[in-house]
Amino acid sequence: MVNNNLLDEMAKILKKSNKQTVKQKKIIEVAITLFAEKGYSNTATSEIAKMAGVAEGTIFKHYGTKENLLLSIMVPFIKDFFPTMADELIGELMNDKCTFEEFLRAFLTNRIAFISENREIFQVVIKEIIYKEELKNEILPYILEAASVRLVKVIEIFKQRGDIKDIPNDSILKMLGTVMSGFFISNFILLNKKSISEDAIEDIVFFILNGFGQSPQ
Amino acid sequence: MVNNNLLDEMAKILKKSNKQTVKQKKIIEVAITLFAEKGYSNTATSEIAKMAGVAEGTIFKHYGTKENLLLSIMVPFIKDFFPTMADELIGELMNDKCTFEEFLRAFLTNRIAFISENREIFQVVIKEIIYKEELKNEILPYILEAASVRLVKVIEIFKQRGDIKDIPNDSILKMLGTVMSGFFISNFILLNKKSISEDAIEDIVFFILNGFGQSPQ
Amino acid sequence: MVNNNLLDEMAKILKKSNKQTVKQKKIIEVAITLFAEKGYSNTATSEIAKMAGVAEGTIFKHYGTKENLLLSIMVPFIKDFFPTMADELIGELMNDKCTFEEFLRAFLTNRIAFISENREIFQVVIKEIIYKEELKNEILPYILEAASVRLVKVIEIFKQRGDIKDIPNDSILKMLGTVMSGFFISNFILLNKKSISEDAIEDIVFFILNGFGQSPQ
Amino acid sequence: MVNNNLLDEMAKILKKSNKQTVKQKKIIEVAITLFAEKGYSNTATSEIAKMAGVAEGTIFKHYGTKENLLLSIMVPFIKDFFPTMADELIGELMNDKCTFEEFLRAFLTNRIAFISENREIFQVVIKEIIYKEELKNEILPYILEAASVRLVKVIEIFKQRGDIKDIPNDSILKMLGTVMSGFFISNFILLNKKSISEDAIEDIVFFILNGFGQSPQ
DNA sequence: GATGAATGAGGATTCATTCAT
DNA sequence: CATGAATGAATCCTCATTCAT
Incomplete structure (x- = not known):
């Protein structure tokens, strides 16, 4: 579910993006590639984790939900x-x-x-x-x-x-x-x-x- | 996976659609609406079945797979x-x-x-x-x-x-x-x-x- | 579930086998081949029906259940x-x-x-x-x-x-x-x-x- | 489908079995008992999960498919x-x-x-x-x-x-x-x-x- | 007797998400 | 920060069986 106010969402998300770990960058990078190719719905978080060389938990540590990763x-x-x-x-x-x-x-x-x-x-x-x-x-x-x-x-x-x-x-x-x-x-x-x-x-x-x-x- | 020859696929699919049951028509009708609204990936066959007033098995009896329903x-x-x-x-x-x-x-x-x-x-x-x-x-x-x-x-x-x-x-x-x-x-x-x-x-x-x-x- | 008395079962089954239709023979024939090759559990009645050139209902008309077909x-x-x-x-x-x-x-x-x-x-x-x-x-x-x-x-x-x-x-x-x-x-x-x-x-x-x-x- | 080279398969499977969780051991244990008694085809993964006191997903997390569990x-x-x-x-x-x-x-x-x-x-x-x-x-x-x-x-x-x-x-x-x-x-x-x-x-x-x-x- | 459309319970599998370490 | 084992609801699909024609 997307928040009502998109701009609030932006603010929240961008704050975090200041100090991005190497792993975070890799996650975003891989997520973009996979979402672009196969679509959000057809991409499993486990796949992103594997390709990014990260534990699945790490994704959720940073982005909370898959949807939020998409919004990021x-x-x-x-x-x-x-x-x-x-x-x-x-x-x-x-x-x-x-x-x-x-x-x-x-x-x-x-x-x-x-x-x-x-x-x-x-x-x-x-x-x-x-x-x-x-x-x-x-x-x-x-x-x-x-x-x-x-x-x-x-x-x-x-x-x-x-x-x-x-x-x-x-x-x-x-x-x-x-x-x-x-x-x-x-x-x-x-x-x-x-x-x-x-x-x-x-x-x-x-x-x-x-x-x-x-x-x- | 879609067959190489789209026209063959068509032929096959259209043959079946000759004697379409009432339930079949309803399935297609509902599937179109839901696929159009939420996308194929975000639509569950169980949802189609429920909305069409049909058992889920009926969908697979006629179309074999969800993908084939989409192609139909x-x-x-x-x-x-x-x-x-x-x-x-x-x-x-x-x-x-x-x-x-x-x-x-x-x-x-x-x-x-x-x-x-x-x-x-x-x-x-x-x-x-x-x-x-x-x-x-x-x-x-x-x-x-x-x-x-x-x-x-x-x-x-x-x-x-x-x-x-x-x-x-x-x-x-x-x-x-x-x-x-x-x-x-x-x-x-x-x-x-x-x-x-x-x-x-x-x-x-x-x-x-x-x-x-x-x-x- | 197999009946308690196997001999009773036999009696019942053999009685029917007197006047076997062509379709019945074909069903048994195909069932034997498929059961022998893939095992009873891995053989679908629909497969038997298709290979025997018979409607699925026909099998159940004659043998009641899949298990009974096996016993026959x-x-x-x-x-x-x-x-x-x-x-x-x-x-x-x-x-x-x-x-x-x-x-x-x-x-x-x-x-x-x-x-x-x-x-x-x-x-x-x-x-x-x-x-x-x-x-x-x-x-x-x-x-x-x-x-x-x-x-x-x-x-x-x-x-x-x-x-x-x-x-x-x-x-x-x-x-x-x-x-x-x-x-x-x-x-x-x-x-x-x-x-x-x-x-x-x-x-x-x-x-x-x-x-x-x-x-x- | 089993791989051509059984030895490769072995290698792969045994590698994983090094650090077996308690739950994994329990899964294998129960699977053996049920497969032995009722046969692979007649044993549901849900049954294995229940008897092993494990979520069904756990089985697939570790063994990928039911067939692979059998091979393990x-x-x-x-x-x-x-x-x-x-x-x-x-x-x-x-x-x-x-x-x-x-x-x-x-x-x-x-x-x-x-x-x-x-x-x-x-x-x-x-x-x-x-x-x-x-x-x-x-x-x-x-x-x-x-x-x-x-x-x-x-x-x-x-x-x-x-x-x-x-x-x-x-x-x-x-x-x-x-x-x-x-x-x-x-x-x-x-x-x-x-x-x-x-x-x-x-x-x-x-x-x-x-x-x-x-x-x- | 034969059909085949329809069923619905059950099966294997996926996947986002949680949590103890 | 990061992990990865564990979860269980949801998903696609199968299949024996029924029943109106």
Whole structure:
């Protein structure tokens, strides 16, 4: 069972993560790999213990429950994904006179790098959010809110600069969400890609800007 | 373990489903609901049995294993999704002088209707394909192949008619895949929507054709 | 659970065996093969049904319980083994002037033939008598009694004729039992032989008569 | 399924048995009793657990599967029976001028003592070898080989000393195997004897040496 | 007589979790 | 901190048996 307040949970968990033993790191490392590959439900704590070279008891000494071990993996990632995300980029953006295309390219490149570096954790997070209704209901609203707040600002700026069509923010958000969730899930979850080529980024940037329909001449 | 040849599996499974008992139908019905909601791994056969008003043994009498029960649900759906998909639409398309926009609208409307009608099964299929590496490796190639073959034909036609930009088929396929997987997964899995408004369809059609970038005047 | 009175059981079972359907014969045939190979406990009635090309219900229609199916196989064999055994041989013996060696050879040849013809049933009987304490306690006394009664007569005759050493009957019975049970079990159960060569019979006859120790000269 | 190499299996199993918990010993003890009495197939792990005063999980923690529990009982016995068997006896024999009769008496006394001390394990081993074709095919060849190798040496020695008739080794081996398997199975399995009287040993020794036929004067 | 769908008690096995050391 | 033996509820699955057709 996940606690009501996800943020409280985060606080609790992160406090512990300060002084992580070697064994703790190994446990988390192995857990991520196994959860990513086989899913949380199909991974036994005994398996994690064995692969981590640790006694089963040790896992529970540190994380209390298996569910809490999962959260110790998911929460920091989720907490990091959005803040790190646009905040700094948006900063640069405000000053610069960069175009939406430039922003989009920088933004995608940045987030793709982040996910590539944390590929397995990303897989765990997405798989479990999708798989467990309970988790989904708890985490998804937080994610949506965090993303919306940031993206709306950006959209507004570029609308004013005339780089984005005059479509309701809401529609744009949905499209962007659709394309990005599709892009990340297709590549990192379904196709299990380890990295994304620059060409692929160019393709998606072009597509988001122009679509692939041919306007009648 | 899933057999190598998915089609053989289908054949076997469908043969049995000819003379389905009332209890069998109830089992499948309940299994779909529970698998869709909680995931295959988190659903006990005893729970299915209880909810279906059936003895647990009855499930195994008919489906042998829990895994096979899952396949009995997934396979017919997968087998149906693509053939039914474009084949008839493509038929109409050949004769008609419909534009790509019209095709896209008709196509999306049609597939959305199909998924809406089989919403829970769709959830089961996607969740399990994403969750179990094993299943993914077995089913995904089949799906990708089935989809590609059909879509490439369509893309070629509309390219010749001048309705689609002159971009490599491969790139278009990827974009289309990205958008559609994103659209279906966002709406039917993450947001758990039961239906899609016509407006939303219009939005996505417009977006696919034009993107939301503003070309500099 | 076996009934108290084995003979009653026999009576009941044999009555039914008069008008055996084709399906019944097939059931018995398959049951013998499977029980002989894998043991009663490791053979499912569903397996018997499938191999016999019969519905599972049919087995229970005819034999009521799985245990009773086993008895339907074992009892006639046991009932036949001893009477058929020596009775006729002893008959000839009384008149004839045959030696103990001749009798022994004829006797062994005759019983070996009987077992060879009913090899699988013999395996079922022995395996189950050995395996199930319950069955053993019920059947073994009957067998020992039936064997003793007949063999003692024979031993007496040949003792009078001076063909057998002057050893207590009881000791001779034990030795004979030991050798014969050892011979039958070794060959037909452990080594799974289908027939016994005449040479092997000669060997055992010679051994029973003379042992293989060399009397000091 | 038993591994191909029985000796590897032994090694693995014996390693674990070094530091046996009190509970583990109790489990083995109870398992032996129940397997001996009712057979492996007719004994539930839950029953073993209950009688051993242990949780059912504990059994599987230590032995993994029920089959492996069986092997943990059988293998050490089999591994011990033959080596311990003749090796030391043969040692004495080489130096001494003992007769075949003396050897036979010592040998039987020794082996009977061993089996008496491990009566229940012996019952388990024999019952399961006889009952399960699979186990039989795997273990029997090993046993036959181990026994033959040792006994042939002995037979050769006594033949040279003129204590054994000039019969082919092979025939003598078969006879000896027949008599001994018959003796052990009759007494310890069928008649469930706990010990063998000295008189009975004398009888069998005499019989093996001389048979009970009366040579014509 | 024969069927086969349905049963439900029981069986082997798994697994998160606890606790004494 | 760390261990690993022990737990027992829960899980998937088997199987002899019943019964309506």
